[in-house]
Amino acid sequence: MKLICRVFILVFVFSSCNKDDEIQSTDELLPRMDCIDIEEERAIIAEYIRKEGFILVPEEGCPVFRIDGDFKTEENYLDLWICNLPEEFQENNIEVIFSGYLYETFENEDVCAQIFELTEIKLRQ
Numbered sequence: 001m002k003l004i005c006r007v008f009i010l011v012f013v014f015s016s017c018n019k020d021d022e023i024q025s026t027d028e029l030l031p032r033m034d035c036i037d038i039e040e041e042r043a044i045i046a047e048y049i050r051k052e053g054f055i056l057v058p059e060e061g062c063p064v065f066r067i068d069g070d071f072k073t074e075e076n077y078l079d080l081w082i083c084n085l086p087e088e089f090q091e092n093n094i095e096v097i098f099s100g101y102l103y104e105t106f107e108n109e110d111v112c113a114q115i116f117e118l119t120e121i122k123l124r125q
Contacts (some may be wrong), residue, residue: 042115044104052124053080057092062112065090067098081113086121094125 056062056079058095066079082103089096099120105111 006064027089042103044101045101045104048102048116049099051079051096051099052095053092055082055085055089055096057090064113066113067096067116079113080116081111082116082118084118086118089121097122118124 048109051076053067056068058064062079064081064083065085066081068079082100098118100116100118103115103117105114
């Protein structure tokens, strides 16, 4: 009986653990957006691979670094708010090629750009 109790406790402990750094995908483990403070889980709604765009610096109407390009989301063309832009790319109008994950935006949010996490970025030649 003690053995059964110990096994049950071990199974319970291991099943209640999770990896907060990752989101489970059908193919692989994807990075979780941890570069901004978010309270709710946000779904990944798109993955962009080797897209072209250019960097926009923060301004009064939108105080975050963004990538501008031809990105359509929910019937609107919005810039991508890059929550983890490396410092060497933080200059206006740099042309880049990038990959990453587009996260959902909630209806009650007033955003100037869609939340986006880079997985790769390089200068466009």
